[in-house]
Amino acid sequence: MNKTILVLLFLGFNLTCFSQSPDCTKFREGKFRIADTRAGAVIIADRNNMYQTETSEALKAVVRFRISWQDNCSYTLKLDKVIRNENKINFPYNLEIKVKIIQTTDGGYTQETTSSLTNSSYNVAVTKL
Numbered sequence: 001m002n003k004t005i006l007v008l009l010f011l012g013f014n015l016t017c018f019s020q021s022p023d024c025t026k027f028r029e030g031k032f033r034i035a036d037t038r039a040g041a042v043i044i045a046d047r048n049n050m051y052q053t054e055t056s057e058a059l060k061a062v063v064r065f066r067i068s069w070q071d072n073c074s075y076t077l078k079l080d081k082v083i084r085n086e087n088k089i090n091f092p093y094n095l096e097i098k099v100k101i102i103q104t105t106d107g108g109y110t111q112e113t114t115s116s117l118t119n120s121s122y123n124v125a126v127t128k129l
Contacts, residue, residue, distance in 0.1 A: 032108075036124055042056070042058065044056075050066065052067050075098075077098075092117070
């Protein structure tokens with residue numbers, strides 16, 4: 001009887017550990033390296049509680065987004081201001097990017113990204129600097 005209870009407790013503990021959502025609080029602010037293979041660029045993002053400013057030397061652009069957190073691991077970026085745009089990229093004024101952090105590690109996370117420009121989503125690796 002005692003062995004059965006111990007086995008059930010052990011199994012319950014393991015299921016609880018594997019089904020927990022990632023802890024994203026340590027990624028709400030800071031500086032990040034985003035390896036965006038779809039855009040073919042590395043982006044440095046500087047995020048605070050209101051804005052995320054993204055710089056890409058490959059794209060020769062700096063843009064600022066207003067950030068809005070939906071929950072612990074999901075947020076939306078809305079284009080706020082184009083600061084630098086040497087390549088004359090057409091940034092739509094209503095550009096919106098939705099991000100869901102799907103996996104975390106000690107030094108970063110993987111995010112699932114969708115935007116108002118496409119109907120598909122893709123995953124991007126992010127490292128905290």
